[in-house]
Each structure stands twice: as C-alpha cells, then as structure tokens.
Amino acid sequence: MKCFNCGAELTALDYCGKCGADVSRYCRLFQTSNAYYNEGLEKARVRDLSGAVISLRQSLKINKKNTDARNLLGLVQFEMGEVVEALSQWVLSRNFQKEDNLASYYIEEIQKNPARLSAINTTIKKYNQSLFYCEQGSYDLAVIQLKKILSTNRNLIKGHQLLALLYMKMDDYGRARSELDMVIEIDNSNTRALRYLKELDDAEGKQPRRKAPNPKEEVQVGKDSIAYVSGNETIIQPIGVKDNTGLHSVINVAIGLAIGVAVMWFLIMPAQQQLKSAELNEAVAEYSDQLESKTAALSSLQSEMDTLKAESEAAVKAAGEAADKLASQEELLKAYRLFTETDMAGALEQLEQIDKETLTDDGKVIYDSLFAQVGEEAIKDLYKAGYDAYRAREYETAVENLQRCYDLNNENQDALYFLARSYHGAGDTEHAKQYYQKIVDEFPGTKIATDAARFMAGI
C-alpha cells in the first residue's frame, strides 16, 4: 500500500514514514474494500453469484485497484454467462497489476481457444436477435433462438430468464419453472428468477417452493427400486433386475416388426392409395375430355346430317316436281295429238288427266287454248253420242256420255234433261229424280221443266 500523499510505501503505522500524513482512514478504506471482497468470495463459494457481484462491486467502488476483487467479479460474471463484462474486468485488472495477476491467466485461457470465443460471441448475437424478435412480437422465433443459445451456453442466465418469461407469456408454466430452476442452480439468489418463481407460484396457486433436493440424492423406494432426481425428473430405477437380454431381444424384434407393419399400414398404404386415386382421377378427367370432344363431333355430324337430309328431301321433291312436269308435258302432247286426229273425246280425257299446276307458263297457255277448242267440240260429240244412245235405248252409254257432257257444260238444258231420262230409262230412279228436280229448279217455266215434273211425279 502506498501513501496517497507522497506515494511512499506505507508500514503498519497510522502515518506515512516519509511525509507524515495521517493514513489511518486511508488504511481503513482499504480494509473495508477487502472486507467486501471477502464477503463476495464467501457468497461466490455458495453460488450466491448475484450477492457476490454486489459485494465485489462495492469493494471496487472503495478501491478500484483491488485486483483480487476485480478478478473474482470477472470470474463470477463469466459463470453467469456475461463474457464481455468478465473480459472487461480482467483487462482492467491486468492494467492495474501487470505482474503476478490471475487475470492474465484467464485472458490467456480464453484467447487460447478462439473457436470457443467465436461460439460465445455467436450466442451473444443470437441472444440480441431473440430480444429483437420479442420486440417484434415474434415470440415463437425468440423461443427457438433462445433454445439454441442455451444448448451452447448453458450458463447464460439472462437467456434462461428471457426464455422463462416467454414461457410464462405462453402460459407454459412447467417449462418456465424448469428454466428458472436452471438459473437458481447457477445463481441461487438471483432476484429476478426468484421473483418469476414467486409469480409462477401465485399463478399456479401453489405454496412457495421449498429448496430443491440434491440432484444426486437417491431415495430407496420399496425394496426393489431406488429413486433419484435428475434435473426436473424423478427417475425410479429397479435394483437387482434379472438379466433377460435374449428374451428382450426377441420382444424388441417383435415390437420392431409390429411398428414396421403399422408404418406400412398407416403411412405407406394410404400414400399408395392416394397415388392410385390421383391416377384414376386423372384418367377419368382425360376420358371426360375425350367424351366431351366426341359429343361435340357427334353433334356437329348430326347437324350436318340434318342439313344433308333436308337438301336430299328438297332434291327428291324437285325431282318429283320435274317428273310431274314432264308427265304433264307428255300428257299435253298426247292430248294435242288426239286433237289433231279429231278424237275430241280422247283429247278431252287426256287433258283432264293433266294437273295444270305442274305445267310451265307456256304449257298453261297451250293447255288453256287446247282445252277451249277441244272442250267445245267434245261437248258436242258427247251430247250427240249420248242422245244417240238414249234414242237407241242404250241408257248406260247414254248416261256415261251425257253425264260427262253435263259436267263439262252445266248450262246445257238438253244434256241435263236426257241425262235424267237416261237414268230413268236405266231404272236408276234416285238419280233420275235428282236430275228432274234440278231441271225444275234451274229452268222453271220451260217445257223441259214441266216434263221433268210430270216424269218425277210418275216415279
């Protein structure tokens, strides 16, 4: 210890041997600093790391050059996962005491293993990333990240605390408690962890937890087994168990086979069925497409066939009309030939067989002209033939000719009269009365009407 006034080395006296300054209070400060260091050391030994940090910081507030306190503070911080703070303390310590300083050893140990240092730095970065996720509300991502960090750096207390807080937020109290238990294992008076545990107890409606039993403590459970706690799990292990390795192997193989069959049945078979089903659906879709295209083609063909059928019917009809026209033209020619042979009756008969509508315009003109010439002559011929037959008492022939004559010219009184007479003569009184009545009705006051009435009365 050196004099604060002149820098001379101090002895056990209360004053400086060189300048005479009173150093009693100065020495008491150093003693107080050392007392805090001792307190910190005691706390660190019982893993009250938070308490140790407080005591050691107090020690350093009084005497910043207390390298033992600073080195221990670094060590405690390193144990709590605060590597950067630890390194800072050791660097400062080495700065104050360059020779024979434990801090040099710690720094060298860390520098000797750059891979480890890099891994620690990565965990720090990931921890900061997790905090960022939390701020963004991506709690699931933060939990995943923190789990990775803590698998690498198990002593990062604030990582466990943050993870516990997230689990509490998610109402996963069991996991939160597990994380907090890990914190307590590292730092058994960690205020934040204890506060969270109290909150957990309140949330779960439990009494405050008693101190956890020694993890390695084994308890006899019955006479055949013992139980011990590992982490949060109580493991009950049978003792004196008979070795049935062979039987177990067979059972294990059987279980393996059963699992294999189950996997085949529940995973592979449904997958294959799904594949087949997909193929079937694809084939059905393809056939459906084909069917639709065939249906469309069929519909098109049907439409085409209907058109062709209509055209064919039109053609047949046109052909029929042409044939009728041709036949009518031939009939007309035949009638004309009979007319030139002066066979008026034959010509008339031929003309009557012609459908005038089937003739062309020129044909109709010829037809009308021929009919006018033939009709007049034919009426005369028919009347003459009928009258001659009536005179010869050939009433059937007379009826035939006179009927045709009357049909061609119904104003011919004589033809009507002798037609009635011929019917009367042939014994067809019904027709005779009919025509007598017609004479009476159409030609009243004439001689033939008087005669017709008389003959009709005589029937």
Place this chain on the structure above:
Amino acid sequence: MLDFEEELKKFRPSLEIDQVEDTVYNNNLSDVTDLMDEMLREMKEHQ
C-alpha cells in the same frame, strides 16, 4: 401478475466481444480513494 411488456423492457442487449475495448475505456473507475485524494487536494489549496 407480471407485466410482460414491462419485464421485457428490463432485458438489455448483451455486449459483443468486439465491444470489450469500449467497455474498458468507458468504465467509470473513480473510487473512494480518488474522492479522498481530491478532497485532500482541495483542502491544501484552501490552506
């Protein structure tokens, strides 16, 4: 019950390895002995 948001605010980003130097330089190393030295110096000046 805990206020999650408030608790979350208490968590600060961790210092990274390359920030050790800054931490060392920015550390306030004044202790009680420094204060005492200063007080004695001031007393001498007043005398």
